[in-house]
Amino acid sequence: MTQAQETGMYTQSMDLPDDAAEPRSAGLKAVPQALHPSEAELQAQFDTRIDADGKIEPRDWMPEAYRKTLVRQISQHAHSEIVGMLPEGNWISRAPSLKRKAILIAKVQDEGGHGLYLYSAAETLGTSRDQMLDALHTGRAKYSSIFNYPTLTWADVGVIGWLVDGAAIMNQIPLCRCSYGPYARAMIRVCKEESFHQRQGYEALLVMMQGTAEQKAMVQDAVNRWWWKCLAMFGPPDADSPHSAQGKRFGIKRIGNDELRQKFIDATVPQAQVLGVTLPDPELKWNEERQHHDHGEIDWDEFWATVNGNGPCNKERLATRVKAWNDGQWVRDAALAHARKQQHRALKEAA
């Protein structure tokens, strides 16, 4: 099986196979799970509920493959949210005005919040946050490869909001109807906030495009650097994804990679026209017969090289995450010490 085929079984760039199937975090405690009886009956009930478009909840029985697929996808999604804070966080101290700084702080903070809802949703499947973070920090877990590219100018911040958050929304809206209740509910709030992210980015670019020739060139340059990477965010073509049927079967993946990518392109072309930028694809044109835009070939070799750790910022992003985790150890220690003290006091008072 080629790597593209293997990876294609997952729904999007936020659900790529991790480097090890099993976490080797032996010392870390998993969330305890309830025992379950007769599997054939339970499997039948599960299938009936999925077929009826019902929701699966944390206490319900579920097949191991469903649980594993969800843990991988939701934890990769959570990792993507918190690693996604880094490229833009880089610009908070350099935002061009107080207004832009306030908006950017709010946006980056939202992404941290998205990470928290998603880690919580994944924990309901029996994997602890410590296990998930350990997988991220030791390089076994994947996150969206889009965050392994650098943010060279202020225009990158606008383009990330417009295109990266825009592509994320396209991927995530169908997840609001996914079969796993906690994930679906988390995605409703996440999508509302993502739509604010997209609009703030687009608005920042509209303002720059009314500015000097240098500002306009800066926007065009950022669009040139991000456009193809954003198209790759939807994952490899469905033809290379023979296993995506399983995601559909489980009610996790509702729409194929190519269809989502096409929807994104069709929605973005008129926005680029209003903005006054050129999308860097000479083959991009309206196809009257298909009623969609045709587009050029995506460089999948470059995509896989970045997924596999050789993108321009992979090492820097991971090192920053690990440092943040280590620097925060005293906060976690203090919170635990405080909780113990409170508990001790409560017990003493009760005695």
Ligand SMILES: [Fe+2]
């Ligand atoms: Fe987000």
Ligand SMILES: [Fe+2]
């Ligand atoms: Fe966002």
